Amino acid sequence: MPTEIRHDWRREELLALLALPLPELLYRAAAVHREHFDPAEVQVSTLLSVKTGGCPEDCGYCPQAQRYATGVDAGKLMDTAQVLEKARQARDAGASRFCMGAAWRSPKDRDIPKVAAMIAGVKALGLETCATLGMLSADQAGALRDAGLDYYNHNLDTAPEFYGEVIHTRQYQDRLDTLDHVREAGLKTCCGGIVGMGETREQRAGLLQALANLPAHPDSVPINRLVQVAGTPLAGTAELDPFEFVRMVAVARIAMPRSMVRLSAGREQMSDELQALCFAAGANSIFHGEKLLTTGNPDVERDQALFARLGLRPMPLSRCEPGHGTVAATGATVHADITEPASACGCAA
Numbered sequence: 001m002p003t004e005i006r007h008d009w010r011r012e013e014l015l016a017l018l019a020l021p022l023p024e025l026l027y028r029a030a031a032v033h034r035e036h037f038d039p040a041e042v043q044v045s046t047l048l049s050v051k052t053g054g055c056p057e058d059c060g061y062c063p064q065a066q067r068y069a070t071g072v073d074a075g076k077l078m079d080t081a082q083v084l085e086k087a088r089q090a091r092d093a094g095a096s097r098f099c100m101g102a103a104w105r106s107p108k109d110r111d112i113p114k115v116a117a118m119i120a121g122v123k124a125l126g127l128e129t130c131a132t133l134g135m136l137s138a139d140q141a142g143a144l145r146d147a148g149l150d151y152y153n154h155n156l157d158t159a160p161e162f163y164g165e166v167i168h169t170r171q172y173q174d175r176l177d178t179l180d181h182v183r184e185a186g187l188k189t190c191c192g193g194i195v196g197m198g199e200t201r202e203q204r205a206g207l208l209q210a211l212a213n214l215p216a217h218p219d220s221v222p223i224n225r226l227v228q229v230a231g232t233p234l235a236g237t238a239e240l241d242p243f244e245f246v247r248m249v250a251v252a253r254i255a256m257p258r259s260m261v262r263l264s265a266g267r268e269q270m271s272d273e274l275q276a277l278c279f280a281a282g283a284n285s286i287f288h289g290e291k292l293l294t295t296g297n298p299d300v301e302r303d304q305a306l307f308a309r310l311g312l313r314p315m316p317l318s319r320c321e322p323g324h325g326t327v328a329a330t331g332a333t334v335h336a337d338i339t340e341p342a343s344a345c346g347c348a349a
Contacts, residue, residue, distance in 0.1 A: 003032050003257045009212045014205040017251045022243060026281055029250035032257050033282040041315040042307070043097070043260055043285040045130065046090035050118065051077045051102035059157075060166045060233040061194060061226055064103040070231035077102065077114060084121045091127055093300045095288050096317045098122050099130035099153065099190075105169070106135035116147035123148035128317065130190060135170070135178045141185035151220065152182040153190035159206025162199045166234070183216060191218035192264070195248055196226035196240035204248055212255040220285060221252050221259045225266025242270075246277045253282025260285040272306050279310065 017025065033039055054074025055064045063070035087098045100118055107115065111133075119129050131144060132153035141152070156175055157163065163172050182189055191214070193207045211218060225245055228235045252261050262285035263270075263278055270278075288300055307313060 029253040029282040043315040044288045045097035046095040047099045050100045055103040057169045063229040068231045083118045087122045097128040101132045104134040107133045119147040138181045141181045145185045151188045151190045159203040162203045188219040190220035192222035194224040217256040222262040222264035224264045249278045250281035
């Protein structure tokens with residue numbers, strides 16, 4: 001029986017899934033994964049910080065917040081030529097998507113043409129484009145779409161009831177409003193959260209409930225494992241049990257069957273064995289490269305070696321793009337039956 005696509009998940013249902021014996025949970029998640037994807041394919045993205053540091057927000061996990069002494073200096077927006085060179089390198093290393101992150105609470109209107117030029121240039125290289133720039137107005141979302149943006153990343157971060165323990169400079173509704181603007185502009189959404197910030201299992205279920213009950217499931221769901229950075233309020237938080245992280249991946253796969261479930265921040269600290277369990281649980285997307293904005297990430301060679309050991313391969317662009325039609329920059333055929341930092345400033349995409 002085909003998996004039902006639902007937007008009415010109850011908290012207790014998700015908690016019950018999270019509490020299943022791990023072999024049973026992996027079995028159920030793997031069955032859903034195979035219904036919608038080739039389990040041997042993993043979508044590969046690269047993330048570049050095009051504007052680092054100086055963010056006025058107070059996200060408790062973020063080394064880019066200007067109020068915390070983390071050693072991250074505020075920088076200016078990169079030149080378009082520099083961004084395109086990084087995008088070429090990412091494409092040549094096997095990435096199919098290139099994400100640009102800027103440490104802004106929200107971009108100023110004068111910043112949009114500069115970012116639009118980056119998006120258009122990356123698109124012309126044959127890559128899918130993604131951006132995480134903070135809160136967007138409806139007009140800004142439309143301008144980015146017109147420049148060729150495919151995806152916009154804006155995470156919910158955590159459950160609504162735990163959000164105020166981590167962030168005080170914006171409200172949960174602010175994040176939902178930006179997601180509304182992005183969807184209304186016709187952009188695809190990349191939206192997930194961070195685990196290991198001191199939340200309970202019930203609150204992790206609350207994050208999954210908030211994501212799965214959005215008007216449309218996010219096309220990409222990044223599951224970030226907290227990277228503790230000295231100087232941030234969450235440094236010293238008790239580390240999340242690795243099996244709890246695997247459970248989060250598996251239930252995300254079950255609750256959002258057609259979404260790309262991405263291993264994001266924290267992957268550098270994961271063993272190959274833990275990553276393999278996550279792939280078995282339904283994860284089918286990673287960030288490639290040596291850095292995620294300001295924190296480390298496994299380098300390309302390590303990822304290639306892990307893929308070879310596990311018998312995995314990068315997902316072709318033709319199967320990364322949800323929806324219908326073709327990818328304009330490449331002419332690649334799109335499969336119509338498949339659908340795919342970080343705070344708004346891109347702190348843990």
